[in-house]
Every structure is written in C-alpha cells, then in structure tokens.
Amino acid sequence: DTGVSQDPRHKITKRGQNVTFRCDPISEHNRLYWYRQTLGQGPEFLTYFQNEAQLEKSRLLSDRFSAERPKGSFSTLEIQRTEQGDSAMYLCASSTTGGAGGNTIYFGEGSWLTVV
Amino acid sequence: GQNIDQPTEMTATEGAIVQINCTYQTSGFNGLFWYQQHAGEAPTFLSYNVLDGLEEKGRFSSFLSRSKGYSYLLLKELQMKDSASYLCAGDSAGNMLTFGGGTRLMVKP
Numbered sequence A: 001d002t003g004v005s006q007d008p009r010h011k012i013t014k015r016g017q018n019v020t021f022r023c024d025p026i027s028e029h030n031r032l033y034w035y036r037q038t039l040g041q042g043p044e045f046l047t048y049f050q051n052e053a054q055l056e057k058s059r060l061l062s063d064r065f066s067a068e069r070p071k072g073s074f075s076t077l078e079i080q081r082t083e084q085g086d087s088a089m090y091l092c093a094s095s096t097t098g099g100a101g102g103n104t105i106y107f108g109e110g111s112w113l114t115v116v
Numbered sequence B: 001g002q003n004i005d006q007p008t009e010m011t012a013t014e015g016a017i018v019q020i021n022c023t024y025q026t027s028g029f030n031g032l033f034w035y036q037q038h039a040g041e042a043p044t045f046l047s048y049n050v051l052d053g054l055e056e057k058g059r060f061s062s063f064l065s066r067s068k069g070y071s072y073l074l075l076k077e078l079q080m081k082d083s084a085s086y087l088c089a090g091d092s093a094g095n096m097l098t099f100g101g102g103t104r105l106m107v108k109p
Helices: none
Strands: A005-007 A010-013 A019-024 A031-037 A044-050 A053-057 A065-068 A075-079 A088-095 A111-115 B002-005 B009-013 B018-026 B031-037 B044-049 B053-057 B060-065 B070-075 B084-092 B096-099 B103-108
Touching: A005 A088, A010 A019, A019 A088, A019 A111, A031 A075, A031 B096, A044 A065, A044 B096, A075 A088, B002 B084, B002 B096, B009 B018, B018 B031, B018 B084, B018 B103, B031 B060, B031 B070, B044 B053, B044 B060, B044 B070, B070 B084
Parallel strands: A010 A111, B009 B103
Antiparallel strands: A005 A019, A019 A075, A031 A044, A031 A088, A044 A053, A065 A075, A088 A111, B002 B018, B018 B070, B031 B044, B031 B084, B053 B060, B060 B070, B084 B096, B084 B103
8 A cells, every 4th residue: 555654543642742653655755744633623733744844833733742754754743741631643745846746645544642 | 824624513313414614714825635534444545625616526526716715615415424524624835734633524324
C-alpha cells in the first residue's frame, strides 16, 4: 500500500507524559501536513512542510508541540507534557506541488491520542 | 484567514438526491475541496473545484461560485454507505486547508 501511513494508530498516555507520532507520506509527495481533529469537528491545521522545511505553523501549535521532517520524507509530531485537552485524532496528509491533480491532499488514517 | 460554514446534520432517503451547501469567506483563496469521512476513519478526497461551475464524478457533483463564496456537493442515488460526514475545505497558499465543521449525512432506508 502506498498511501499515507501513521503510527501508532492509538495511544493512551498519562497527563504529563510525552508522546511522538510518526507519518510516512506518499513517496513522491514533497508536502506534508499535520492536522488535529476532535469529535464532531473538522480537522484543524497545525503545520506543514515542503521537503524538510517547515513553512507554516498554526497558533494552535503551542510550545509543547514540535514537528520535524529531517530528510524530507517521514515526519514526527511530538507533544511534550501532554494535557487532557490534547486528546484528539492527529491526522497527517501529503501532496505534490503542481501537475495534474497535484493539489490533491491525501490523508492518513490518523493517530488517536487519549490523555488520562 | 478563512471562515467555512456548512450545516451540521442532514437526513435523506436511500435513492434520493441531497445537496450539501458550503459558504466561505477567505483571503488568498485558491480552490475548494470536498472530503468524505466515515466515523473513526480518515477523510477521503471527493473533489477539488478551482473554476466556477459544476464538476461531475459519477454520483457525486461539486459546484463552485467564487463571486458568491459558495459551493455545494450533490449526491445522487443515495446509498446507505453514503452515510458519513462531508467536509468542505478552502485551499489557500501552500495548500493549507481550512475545514468547516463537517455535515453529518444520515441516509435512511
């Protein structure tokens, strides 16, 4: 399967612990996005990369959140000192730039985080 | 920034036609996406409109009016499996999507 893959799919953690999620985009896609989604809401943009450069960060992305894409391929999203309000599904997505259908953004299955 | 509005819930009957509306107020608007999302799953791409007009893809069609800041998704010959949330998203520079809250469609027999 060559879609966007995310790991882990589910994570339960205690408040105050750190968690890290990984995303592997579609192989030829140079843009990678992180979104957060809570129940009954649409996804909210967090940050995006073009290759290894992080080009935009939402104000939602507090200092406890950090994302990296060191080699322009996979990405990690780390949440430090988790809070109960961080409980959500974290979605990764990828796209190419330009070309027919190049703007289409494909989402992974998401990583569910529950902070207890 | 962008502001995307769509109805929270809709109900329709199997075999019928349903139209889900979306209005947007944007800066730097490039185009408009529609995604389908089943409960607990990732959003899946349905359509992307850049130009005004109607684009048809099988049972699903999407319409855009840039001057009115308005789009709709039209679903024909509804099937039970079409019960899902439908997400409208505005696309701005860098393909950063701003999503509406989603419209939960319930298809009844």
